[in-house]
Amino acid sequence: MKPAIHVASLRKTFTARDGSTRTVLKNLDLDVGAGEFLCILGPSGCGKSTLLNVLAGLDKVYDGTADVSGGRIGYLFQEPRLLPWLTAEGNLDFALSSCRVPTKRWEQLKSRYLAMTGLSDYRNYYPHQISGGMAQRLALVRALCVEPGILLMDEPFSGLDEITARRIRTDLLTIWEETRKTIVFVTHNAYEACFLADRILVMMGGAFEQEMRVPIPRPRSYDDSAVFELSRDVIRAFGDGMGRPTPAGRWPGNVAHGWSATSTATLPPA
């Protein structure tokens, strides 16, 4: 099957004012299959957000190939990015009309996703009148109700308190299992990645370092000890803090968890 996202030899370089250049994406190759939940895990500054911006079409200056063919893109940013002068419903309408979704479908889409996220009663509230967690859920509704084939998510829950974040992650998995959208989810949180993903790509310094498939069967439970153990192994693999180079030979039970080197990062999804 044709992948929903096909990236080949993607390079991105920033030029500083003094003329020096910094390569933030180094020859990335990536295929994401339709309906796959991919997490890209890496420390801040590793290039994950830059990659998402290229995929979303926000950044058009790069070398190589970045084809997105799996339908319209929905994007969930790190912050809700709601228009503060519009109500919750007004924000959804803004997205629906921008994406030219036929008006007669609006109501059905809005009520469906508002109900899924428990926001049905908050249509007429302004963003400043709801909590941060609700605002982010509303942003999720906005991303979903334009019926994207692909959802790009840039550390969307990192600014929320843990309890709220947990609940939304669980909501997200429920919605994903129902709708099977292709998701590329960027995070620095190993536990989150292990809980959510079919496949995890570890990104460091602008390159994919490792790839693994998450062997935990679905539906998953957030408290599953398998998620915990797996995330522990992942964190160990990166040393004490992500972002530091991992000493050679410290990769954990590669075989057991299916770690593999990046040469196989373009394997078709399972």
Place this chain on the structure above:
Amino acid sequence: MLKVISLLAAVIFWGLLSLTLPPDIFPGPLETVKALWGEIAGGRVGTDLVMTMLRVVGGLVLALLLGVPVGVLMGLNRRAEAVLDVWVMIGLTVPSLCYAIMAFMWFGLNEGAAIVAIAVTAAPSITINIWEGVKNVDTKLVAMARVFEAPRSTIVRRVLMPQIYPYVMASARFGLGIIWKITVLVELIGRPNGVGFKLFYWYQLADMRQVLAWTLLFTIIMLLIELAILKPIERRIFAWRPEVAV
């Protein structure tokens, strides 16, 4: 409530202060109001007030038409900013009296010249305000709109403009404050009627009662415009904004 108390206190203070000088030189509130009432009752207020208001409104509209587009352009375009910022500073530096003299000398002693002089004086301040506002636009919201495939015109209309409105509103309000001062000056040197003309007329007759009466009249009118027109508009447009509790 506090507003009323502070106004009352000011009137009392004025009354006490006026006792230090003879009433011909520094009339108190009572005498000023009496003089003002005499003018109003005698029907000598209407024409001058209306002419001044027309010049104020005309000047404000023209100043916004000049100042807002230039400010938006400077906020959005770095090259425009580099070229224009010197000119805005120059425009801001030239005294309003110079603009008024130039306008009357070049375009003649007419309403057009008066309004041009008023607008040109106020426009640079409006430009600076809008320019700052546009620079503060949240580009993250623009990126959001682009992800949702919003066309450029929609982004301008529904994402950029709402962020600029508060600055336009603020510009209109303080523009009004500057403009009425300029208008009075312009009337003084080049118009045969208006509040400025009257002030100068009574000044030449050394009638301080009338000078203060006309000042009071205009102050009250401007306060009414602020409270009865601008504040409610602002409240309507910016109802979405949270109240700031400090």
